[in-house]
C-alpha cells in the first residue's frame with residue numbers, strides 16, 4: 336500500500352536518500368529542509384508526489400505551520416520521520432552556551448515539537464507512526480560528545496514515554512539507532528574552541544580523529560553502508576508491528592550490546608545495596 340511520509344532534514348545524508356528511495360517506490364513524501372533548491376532534481380522527476388516545505392526545526396512556530404500545511408495539502412500522513420540533526424563536539428567546558436542551546440533546540444526540542452504538532456492529526460486519522468532518528472549514541476556515550484548524547488538519550492526517553500501515551504490512538508513509535516554512516520554528519524560537526532588541557536585526554540584523541548577525517552580504523556570506523564541503512568530503516572518502518580528500537584549496522588549492534596550487558600552486570604552486582612533502600 337502506498338504511504339505518505341513527512342521527513343525533516345532532507346537536503347543531504349539519511350534524509351535525502353530516504354526521500355529518494357520512498358519516491359522511487361511510489362510513495363508520497365512531504366520533505367522539509369532549510370535550503371531552497373536541494374530537492375529540485377527530485378521535484379522535476381516526481382512532481383506532486385514530492386511536497387516540499389522550508390523548515391528549520393528550531394523554529395517552533397514554523398514547525399506547526401509546516402505540519403499544518405502538509406496535512407492540509409496531503410490529507411493523510413502515515414509516517415513522521417524526525418531526522419534533522421547534527422553533532423556537536425567538545426569537552427563540556429569547551430562548549431559555548433550558544434552551541435549547547437542550538438544542539439538541544441535542534442536534536443531534542445525540534446523533534447519533540449514535531450511530534451506534538453503531528454499528534455492531533457494522527458489522533459484524528461486514527462493512526463500514524465513516529466520514526467525517530469536517534470543514534471547508537473542514544474544508548475552509548477563517547478568523550479567529547481556529551482551534548483550530542485544528552486540530546487539523543489533524551490529524545491529516546493521522550494519517545495519511549497509517548498509511545499505508551501499514544502498507543503491507545505493507534506499511533507506507534509520506532510527509534511532508529513544508526514552507527515557511523517557516511518553522510519555529511521562529520522562535515523557538519525560543530526567543533527568547540529579547544530582548551531589545551533584536553534589535548535592529552537580522551538577528548539583530544541577523539542578530536543584528532545574527527546579533525547583528520549580519517550574514519551578507517553578505531554571506534555568511529557564507518558562500517559555502515561548508507562543505502563543499506565536506509566533500506567533497513569524502510570523495512571522496519573513498513574513492518575506491521577515495528578520494534579521500539581532498531582540498531583543499524585554492526586558498530587551500533589556491538590557498542591549497544593556491550594553497554595547494555597555492562598549496565599545489567601552493574602545493576603545485578605549492586606542488587607543487595609539497591610534493595611536495602613526499600614522501606
Ligand SMILES: NC(=O)c1ccc[n+]([C@@H]2O[C@H](COP(=O)([O-])OP(=O)(O)OC[C@H]3O[C@@H](n4cnc5c(N)ncnc54)[C@H](OP(=O)(O)O)[C@@H]3O)[C@@H](O)[C@H]2O)c1
Nearest residue numbers: 344346347348349369391392419420470515516518519520
Ligand atoms: N551519519 C551518522 O554517522 C549518524 C549516526 C547516528 C545518527 N545519525 C543521525 O542521523 C540524522 C541525519 O544525519 P545525517 O547523518 O544524514 O547527516 P547530514 O547529512 O549532515 O544530514 C543532516 C540533516 O539535518 C539537517 N538539519 C540540521 N539542522 C537542522 C535544523 N535546525 N533544521 C532543519 N534541518 C536541519 C541538515 O540540513 P542542512 O543541509 O540545512 O544543514 C541535513 O539535511 C541526524 O539526526 C544524526 O544525528 C547520523
